[in-house]
Amino acid sequence: MKFLDRLEETFIAFLIAGATLVIFAAVVHRFVASWSIPVVQELALAINMSWAQELCIIMFVWMAKFGAAYGVRTGIHVGVDVLINQLGERKRRRFVLFGLLAGALFTLIVAVLGVRFVWENGAHYAFMNTLGQASEGIFPGPTTPDLEWQTWIVYSAVPLGTALMCFRFLQVAWTFARTGELPHHDHGHVDGLDEPHVEDEFHPHDLHTSRHGNAKGNP
Secondary structure (H helix, E strand, O other): OHHHHHHHHHHHHHHHHHHHHHHHHHHHHHHHHOOOOHHHHHHHHHOOOOOHHHHHHHHHHHHHHHHHHHHHHHOOOOOOOHHHHOOOHHHHHHHHHHHHHHHHHHHHHHHHHHHHHHHHHHHHHHHHHHOOOOOOOOOOOOEOOOOOOEHHHHHOHHHHHHHHHHHHHHHHHHHHHHHOOOOOOOOOOOOOOOOOOHHHHOOHHHHHHHHHHHHOOOO
8 A cells, every 4th residue: 555655645746746847837938928039039939838727727637636535545634523523432433434435435436427427538439449449430539729638538537536535435444443543634744854852842941941050050
């Protein structure tokens, strides 16, 4: 599972970084193209960046679908559990398991419907062409306006991301059924930073006073 976790995190980070770079390049290009400098403006206008907005939208859609699965695994999603936490332990476990399994069922349905939609939107045509079989009478599917990509490739984010989300729901439900623990995301924690030392728990004034007293030999 660690490989899948790392692949999921790397893919999301790649989409965020890629979308940020594309947006930055598009903004710089539009800014430079507005200059009234003949040579610079002509060179900027010769570069076609009309595809940037469409690519960013696609990347954000994929980021959202796989980010939702990441949120289930790490416990980032917001949940209203005030009433559930007031129940007894046994009833609380049942309600939590019911919610997790309901989420798994819902995402499974969406994933199945997404596969059907993608298949009928051009994936069937591409699959038959790849196998070298006749594809007459099969809908080839539309393409995106600017990038001219097959839309079934873009829409594949729905079945893939939702299927991964369904798997994460089942994974969390299995762990909760065994250990009674749910993933919890600490918003104050930053990966890569060490935990604070004991001295950091003191107020700076108290820490300074303590050190000053020790330097004078006070107990």
